[in-house]
Amino acid sequence: MAEITAALVKELREKSGAGMMDCKKALIENNGDVEAAIDWLRTKGMMAAAKKSGRAATEGLVGVVTSGTSGAMLEVNAETDFVARNDQFRAYVRTATEIALGNDGDLEAVRKSGFPGESRTVEEQLTNLIATIGENMSLRRSLSLSVDQGVVASYVHNTIEDGLGKIGVLVALKSTAPAEKLVETARKIAMHVAATNPQSLTEADLDPALVAREREVLVEQARESGKPDNIIEKMIEGRIRKYYEEVCLVKQIYVIDGESRIEQVVEKLAKDLGTPVELVAFARFGLGEGLEKKEDDFAAEVAAMSGTN
Structure with a gap:
């Protein structure tokens, strides 16, 4: 068997764009023959996937699944919104979300x-899907x-089909009351x-850095008013309380009735049921939030294609 050197792996990587371990495996499978290894990568869909890996993937789907006292969410990104309507992609996200539920949401x-019905892992199945559909994708x-x-319990906004959409939410209520x-x-x-996209469940859960940044902004705004320091301090404390009401879930005004705070909604439920009810956690995934979306310059693209730029 031919020796698989680092230089040989590097050569294959440069020609195929595939990952180092995939290149090494391809060379081993093909006795060090680079051209045969390229064909092997192509048949496995690895080279096609690698060539697409640098493209921005900010669309896709959020999958949500619940089962009694537990629930899971998973975000899978793709390059375009069209992929979200692809049956293969939707089936993949749905299955991967079920797997996430069985693994306590541990992404790794x-x-x-293993992906059900395939001799591949969930990650390998995504690589195969990239090659099949022709877009970069990622398990985010x-x-x-x-x-x-x-x-x-769960809620999915902008639903494509049951359990799949653009925004996914899970809410956990702890109680001995019937589900x-x-x-x-x-x-x-x-x-x-x-x-409302709250930032935390309670004031105690809120990131101190967010509070500090908000306080700095409020201090600067208050100082511009020219009021005495003791008045400024009272102004700031009042505005910080208002900030908590805007970003902490339990303090927010319930959008369903426009009057009650969420903590009051939970208190009323407990009273109606005659047993304690506690809102213990929530989670929200907004598709692509925090990712830099690619802005296409169509004029520049046409100019580049025509050779005039």
Whole structure:
């Protein structure tokens, strides 16, 4: 068998654009023959996927699944919104989300899990899908919520089909009350979360850096008023309380009735059911949030293609 040197692997990487380990495996499978290794990578879909890996993937789908006292979400990104309507892509996201539920939302465990009906892992199945559909895709993030007693309910906004859409939310209510008595309110709170995108559950959970940054802005604004320092301090504290009401879920005004705070909604549910109910967690995935979206310059693209630029 031919020796698989680092130089040989490098050569194949440069020609194919595939990953180092894939190139090494291809060379081993083809006795060090670079051209045969390229064909091997092509048949496996690895080279096509590698060539697409540098393209921005900010579209796609968020998958959401619940089962009694637990739920999971998974975001899979693609380059265009059209892929979200592809049956193969939707089936992949749906299956991968179910796998996330079985792995407590651990993304690395999801990547390495076997994909049902295939001799590939979840990550390898995505590589194959990239080659098939012709767009770059990525498994971006996943998580799960669970309670010992109670319910985890979900809501999906801009739904493509059941459990798949552009915004996914999970809400966990802890209680000994029957699940059917909890799930309606939990789902409505999930709808609220989709609309308001709170930054934390309570004041105590809020990132101190966010509070500090908000306080700095408020201080500068207050100083411009020319008021005395003791008055400024009171102004700032009042505005910080208002800030908490805007970004902490339990303090927000419930969008369903426009009057109650979320904590009051939960208190009323507990009173109606005659048993304690606690809102213990929530999670929200907005498709592509935080990713830099590519802005296409169509005029520049045409000019480049025509050789006039």
